[in-house]
Amino acid sequence: MTEFDIVGADAIREGRATDAYFLRTEEALRGADRNPHVACEVTADQFPTGEFELLAGLQNAANLLEGLPIDADAIPEGTLFDGGPVLRIEGNYLDFARYESALLGFLSHASAVATAALEVRRAAPDSNVLSFGARHVHPALGGMIERSALVGGLDGFSNVAAGDLLGKEASGTMPHALSICFGRGNQERAWRAFDDAVDESVPRIALCDTYSDEVDEVLRAVETLGDDLDGVRLDTTGSRRGDFRHIVREVTWELAARDLPEIDVFLSGGLGPADLRDLRDVADGFGVGGYVSNADPVDFALDIVEVDAEPAAKRGKLSGTKEVYRTDDGGHHVGLRGREGPENGESLMEPLIRDGEVVREFGVDAAAKRALADAGRTGFGAE
Numbered sequence: 461m462t463e464f465d466i467v468g469a470d471a472i473r474e475g476r477a478t479d480a481y482f483l484r485t486e487e488a489l490r491g492a493d494r495n496p497h498v499a500c501e502v503t504a505d506q507f508p509t510g511e512f513e514l515l516a517g518l519q520n521a522a523n524l525l526e527g528l529p530i531d532a533d534a535i536p537e538g539t540l541f542d543g544g545p546v547l548r549i550e551g552n553y554l555d556f557a558r559y560e561s562a563l564l565g566f567l568s569h570a571s572a573v574a575t576a577a578l579e580v581r582r583a584a585p586d587s588n589v590l591s592f593g594a595r596h597v598h599p600a601l602g603g604m605i606e607r608s609a610l611v612g613g614l615d616g617f618s619n620v621a622a623g624d625l626l627g628k629e630a631s632g633t634m635p636h637a638l639s640i641c642f643g644r645g646n647q648e649r650a651w652r653a654f655d656d657a658v659d660e661s662v663p664r665i666a667l668c669d670t671y672s673d674e675v676d677e678v679l680r681a682v683e684t685l686g687d688d689l690d691g692v693r694l695d696t697t698g699s700r701r702g703d704f705r706h707i708v709r710e711v712t713w714e715l716a717a718r719d720l721p722e723i724d725v726f727l728s729g730g731l732g733p734a735d736l737r738d739l740r741d742v743a744d745g746f747g748v749g750g751y752v753s754n755a756d757p758v759d760f761a762l763d764i765v766e767v768d769a770e771p772a773a774k775r776g777k778l779s780g781t782k783e784v785y786r787t788d789d790g791g792h793h794v795g796l797r798g799r800e801g802p803e804n805g806e807s808l809m810e811p812l813i814r815d816g817e818v819v820r821e822f823g824v825d826a827a828a829k830r831a832l833a834d835a836g837r838t839g840f841g842a843e
């Protein structure tokens with residue numbers, strides 16, 4: 461094994477990040493001198509289910525397929541779907557068979573993370589929400605996690621290496637370790653050390669739950685940093701949490717009662733969409749980790765739907781190449797390609813690769829914008 465058990469980019473590019481049966485299939489087809497022209501589609505559900513998911517990971521998929529003698533079409537990154545194809549590949553089967561495993565992995569994991577991020581985004585549309593969850597997954601996945609969190613509309617992320625990949629700076633506050641390094645009861649020294657040493661462009665958000673009551677620590681942080689303090693983070697541990705909303709309101713109340721300036725209150729620790737809905741009117745921002753990073757991968761499969769231009773599929777899957785449409789009412793529709801679609805249906809499948817060349821631009825910001833607009837149209841995560 462390698463030092464960190466990472467399957468590297470070269471192995472993925474060579475099609476070694478595959479299931480062994482694809483390599484056996486290559487041998488069998490070559491032995492029989494059979495290499496049909498096929499159309500394959502990636503789907504999670506055949507017909508619309510009403511349960512939307514958000515497509516992400518498409519740039520990785522395009523990079524994987526680049527240079528192969530195939531054509532591909534896909535819905536845009538940042539599009540919600542609840543059935544039908546998200547990606548179609550057309551070419552001779554042996555030219556791309558071994559890439560199925562990696563292709564599905566790219567799309568399944570990134571789409572799951574982006575979907576969870578969009579749920580979170582919709583739960584607190586006006587709050588500053590950061591992705592804190594890369595720590596829960598293999599560090600090699602940090603870039604994928606944080607990029608997908610941004611596609612789902614989150615405002616930022618904490619993973620530094622992901623920031624290097626994405627060309628965006630990681631954000632965050634301070635860990636409990638900082639206070640603990642100064643010893644019990646010495647939180648003031650920790651907050652001051654941070655303020656003294658860290659670049660002034662970094663907001664001063666004091667973590668205020670390490671040793672004592674949140675109100676007590678917040679008042680002490682205000683006293684310590686004065687006007688330099690931008691906000692506080694409460695990450696109250698589960699065993700002490702009780703009524704988190706009450707704790708936050710109490711903090712705000714006690715600041716006001718002393719005529720102290722309003723500061724931002726940032727919350728974290730095991731939060732999900734329901735928590736954000738409950739807390740969004742009493743807090744300014746949230747750090748969300750596991751809910752986003754630990755999302756279960758979307759159950760994508762890649763299936764042959766045409767062989768030599770004739771409909772073909774295993775049972776349970778729909779043969780024939782398809783088109784998917786978004787209608788004004790937010791509906792997602794699946795129909796056979798080349799047939800009439802629904803009235804006012806916007807066709808979502810667009811060229812991705814033509815004869816091996818990637819013919820689409822990718823942008824995280826554009827995908828996030830699309831995701832938010834699509835969430836508005838479809839009602840995804842609304843409440």
Ligand SMILES: O=P(O)(O)OC[C@H]1O[C@H](OP(=O)(O)OP(=O)(O)O)[C@H](O)[C@@H]1O
Pocket residue numbers: 592593634635636637695728729730731747748749750751
């Ligand atoms: O619970 P999640 O939503 O997955 O959030 C991710 C982590 O972010 C917070 O950690 P913090 O920075 O406070 O960690 P620390 O206790 O190690 O300092 C929180 O306590 C979680 O452990």
